[in-house]
Amino acid sequence: MATIYQVSELAGVSLATVSRVMNNNAKVSDKTKQKVLDAMAQLGYQPNSIAQSLASNRSNSVGVLVSELHGPFFGDMMSAIEETLRYEGKHTIITSGHSDEKREKESIEFLIGRKCDALILHAEAVSDEYLLELEQRGIEFVLINRYIESLKNRCICLDNRQGGYLATQHLLNLGHRQLVYVSGPLWKQDAQARLTGHKQALNEANIAFTQAQLFEGDYRQDSGCKGLDYFLERGQKFTAIVCANDEMASGVMSRARQLGIVVPDELSIVGFDNIIYASYLYPTLTTIDYPIYDMGKMAAYSILKTVYNKKDVQVTPVFVPKLKVRNSSIQHT
Structure with a gap:
């Protein structure tokens, strides 16, 4: 079975360049990309996530913490994140914290241990200090529905x-x-x-x-x-x-x-x-x-931009709520 190293040697490029081609990185010229693709075809090489991770130092996975796994609210959020990341060739690992500080910490540390490239956190119970500590540890993360002034560049929230x-x-x-x-x-x-x-x-x-x-x-x-x-x-x-x-x-x-x-x-x-x-x-x-679906999508965009260097996305950090008038409220007489 062919390896990524053999592809690198046959194409005459570095492992990092092979990884960029497999990840559709725009930094690779069309000529170099074709050389790598030709080498892969000649060797019958099939990329796998472990090889990509070794070559790029990326797992191409994003950890997601939600409060609960049930209900339409969190379902919409998870769907938006997964669909947006999957479109860009990234995968999600999802866990729940049940709005409990101990469980949230355990879940976050689990995702870090799985070598996720970044985390999207709907974290309610862990302290601001713990989240600041994550930043100091160099963990890439985005918060949904939580605002911390000193982490405002990592927050996607509703007013x-x-x-x-x-x-x-x-x-x-x-x-x-x-x-x-x-x-x-x-x-x-x-x-x-x-x-x-x-x-x-x-x-x-x-x-x-x-x-x-x-x-x-x-x-x-x-x-x-x-x-x-x-x-x-x-x-x-x-x-x-x-x-x-x-x-x-x-x-x-x-x-x-x-x-x-x-x-x-x-x-x-x-x-x-x-x-x-x-x-x-x-x-x-x-x-x-x-708009939790749009907010989940925006959190994924934020990760794609800051972690995976996707330049053509715009990140909106604060969403404005809107009133939807239906039939459960009427004029009081």
């Missing part, structure tokens, strides 16, 4: 505060004045930012925010059900409910239906994320569009 603001402003514009809020886990940066936006919109409308109007959920559907029960059991008056993600909003809708509360006639609901089934719920869900 979550603005998203929270838009959701609440929409209901206020419809005449609602009694609002309650189901948040995500408030130790998470995005949940804090969305709640901050909610409070800002209330403040601008001269409406006081109290803790009685807040239920802290966990971003899962069941906590939306619990949130609605929480407010009803305490006699809280409200005509609209803002949920920090669509899963919890769907839980509120499901529980409202069980209790005979008509949405949106008796209760308007707004979610956050615009996951695929938001437009299939009944009634269809008004929500904030979180």
Whole structure:
């Protein structure tokens, strides 16, 4: 079986040049590229990832850490990353951290141990200090949905505060004045930012925010059900409910239906994320569009540009959320 070394000798070029040809690197002239291709054909050489790694000091793999492997949100993110990298001849190794500091660290160190060329991290529980340490260790990585000022060049994020603001402003514009809020886990940066936006919109409308109007959920559907029960059991008056993600909003809708509360006639609901089934719920869900597919693609672009020297890509670090008005919110009379 022919080896990459034999290809190098027959073509009269270095191992690095052979690797560049196999990786479609634009730095190789057409004449040199043809010499290498001819040598490969003559020897019947079939490239493999190990040989490419030896020649280029690259594994052509990118590690991806996500919080969970289930659900449309992370599915979209992983699909975008994998498709974008695969198109450029790179492969992904995916692991999950389950929003737990120990598991996230273990997963990140596993990916580093697999000799990934770079990492794309949806890391929620590890500290800023740990991520700064990764940078000091020379690990190439990009963060999704997390902003650290000293690592801002590595961050691909959404303006979550603005998203929270838009959701609440929409209901206020419809005449609602009694609002309650189901948040995500408030130790998470995005949940804090969305709640901050909610409070800002209330403040601008001269409406006081109290803790009685807040239920802290966990971003899962069941906590939306619990949130609605929480407010009803305490006699809280409200005509609209803002949920920090669509899963919890769907839980509120499901529980409202069980209790005979008509949405949106008796209760308007707004979610956050615009996951695929938001437009299939009944009634269809008004929500904030979180372009996670585009953000995953942008994270992959960032790696391609900084690690693999792909020059013809533009990286947008901050995405702006947009309101998607559907049928779960109506004018309050």
